[in-house]
Amino acid sequence: MSGSLFFHVDLDAFFASVEKLDDPSLVGKPVIVGAEPGRRGVVATCSYEARAFGVHSAMPISEAYRRCPQGVYLRPRIERYVELSSKVIEVFSSFTPEVQRVSIDEAFLDMTGTERLWGPPKDAAILLKKKVREKTGLGISIGVAPNRYVAKIASGLRKPDGLVLVAPGELESFMLALPLSKLWGAGEKTQERFRELGILSVAQLSSMGEVQLASLFGKAGGAFLHDAVRGREVGGMGGGESASRSISGETTFERDTADRECIEDVLLSLAEELAYRLWDTGCCSRCLVLKLRLQDFTTLSRRSTRQATYRSSAEAYKDALTLLDRTWDGKSAVRLLGLGFADLEDSGTPSQGELFAEAEEKTRKAESAVFEIERSGKGKVTKARLLGREDTRGRPKPG
Secondary structure (H helix, E strand, O other): OOOOOEEEEEEOOHHHHHHHHHOHHHOOOOEEEEOOOOOOOEEEEEOHHHHOOOOOOOOEHHHHHHHOOOOEEEOOOHHHHHHHHHHHHHHHHHHOOOEEEEEOOEEEEEOOOOHHHHOOHHHHHHHHHHHHHHHHOOOEEEEEEOOHHHHHHHHOOOOOOOEEEOOHHHHHHHHHOOOHHHOOOOOHHHHHHHHHHOOOOHHHHHOOOHHHHHHHHHHHHHHHHHHHOOOOOOOOOOOOEEOOOEEEEEEEEEEEEOOHHHHHHHHHHHHHHHHHHHHHHOEEOOEEEEEEEEOOOOEEEEEEEOOOOOOOHHHHHHHHHHHHHHHOOOOOOEEEEEEEEEOOEEOOOOOOOOOOOHHHHHHHHHHHHHHHHHHHOOOOOOOHHHOOOOOOOOOOOOO
């Protein structure tokens, strides 16, 4: 494989896999990590056994319980997931310095020019899988391709523990052989539109010109589909964090949603994850970035920079809601939601504007104490937002 070479690596059912790793009695059971049944919140990750019941990430927990009442429901242990994710990233970094972390459980590796070190792409991928398993006990799926978009699709085709390689000369044939449901970025609403138009295959889409596609799916959607079905790189695949300048996470909804509460709950989960990762790295940031991809393929990004550094997930969540209001019309269905801290700095002396911010400092200290409690294994503290509230979708708390 010559030219550019990318691996997309996805940790298989990451949170659920970690829970099974730490508690072998869960092996073979439908494990659902997220909010507690009867409480407000969403599924963070679920095992493949739970997916067989139709449960998926970002699904309201009430719907997950309706589909799989026999599931094992667990609250997330973000500190443990961050610990293992960091070990996985260390393995990735031993293969290439060009690691683009998309979220806590997936990354792109630019493996261009590494053949002399690791051999052919297939050998390198097999070795990478072996090293991750040895270091962490976790399984990964890898897609190998000349660009990020095709690598992303390839990694999801044979999960769990999958490996799919697409050579440079096979990009278009690979895409043409895909079922429409595997066209990454084309969510449920787009799939419905395909059916309405009588479009049944990627080949049919590829026969349409960009102007025709734009007339059917809008300018952004037409441009996306025109490039995607030809196996070309598409916009938005390079938005992950680089080196040590940012920390980010994102969730792709399996079904596009305009449910404000669902979006807010996912934002809260992202803010908690990012705050822990920020604390864990010993860094701080003044810049928060929100990313939205809508069902018409439009990608929106907005950032805010403040004088004081972020000291807690509550601060990040509050500003994330403000960014959401400035970015989202409240009606358009959302396909992908991302949140990140940019322009990271080393933690040190409090900056101007936070020297007298006693309330924020108290919040920061309280959250740091929570992180320490969770890391030590002495308990789990849950955000009040996700507790003690009647299920907004009308389902009584399971007894």
